[in-house]
Each structure stands twice: as C-alpha cells, then as structure tokens.
Amino acid sequence: MQFSGNELAAVLKMAMAMIGADGRIDVREMEVVRNELTRFGASVGQMKALTDEAQKMEFDKAVGIISNFDYERKEYVSSYLAIIMISDGEIDDKEVALWQLVSLLCGLPEMDVNQAIDNMNNL
Secondary structure, eight states, X not given: OOOOHHHHHHHHHHHHHHHHTTSSOOHHHHHHHHHHHHHXXXXXXXXXXXXXXXXXXXXXXXXXHHHTSOHHHHHHHHHHHHHHHHTTSXXXXXXXXXXXXXXXXXXXXXXXXXXXXXXXXXX
C-alpha cells in the first residue's frame, strides 16, 4: 500500500485527531502513530515534516483527500484509527464518535474493533 506525502499527512491529521479526542494524549497512542510512520519508511526528519504538514492541514482538506482513496486504503484508515482508539486500553465515547464521524465523512467501510485488529494484523 502506498501513500503520497500529502495523503500520509491527511491520514496523520485524522490520527492526531483521534489521539486528542478523549482530551488526553497517551504515550501508547503516540507509539502506534510513530510505528505506522516507520512502517511506511518515514525517517525521524520526515515524521517531523509530516506532523507539521498534518497540523497545518484543514480537517476538511484531509477528509477530501481520504475520501478519494480506494477501498483498500480506506479500510486501512478505518482500521488504523480504531487501533489508535484502543491502544491505551480504554475506548472513550468521544473516540468512538470521532471514528464514526470520520468514517461517514470519508466513506470508510463499516467495521467493528475486532475487524480493525484483524485488518491491521494482516497488513
């Protein structure tokens, strides 16, 4: 699976929103994001640049970019957000609401947390 820099920044925008959805930033959630960026081959310098780009990106621009993904990449985004949501051991109602909103706005496939875990394990 491939993402351009702009596409990866859009995904990171949603990941950052998920991290902050419950009002606290958890180290385990940050680790999930860092590990995924590493898996996509991002160096520490590239992670910083992507983070800066994601922070500057408007939410609606990120929605527009992700909405144009093919099914496989949309499935990845939905699964990835779910993994971030559960990584701290607690599923907050605000995180679930964000996951549902992003899924609706971006046309992500419906899934439950177990399906998301299976999807991420099969990548």
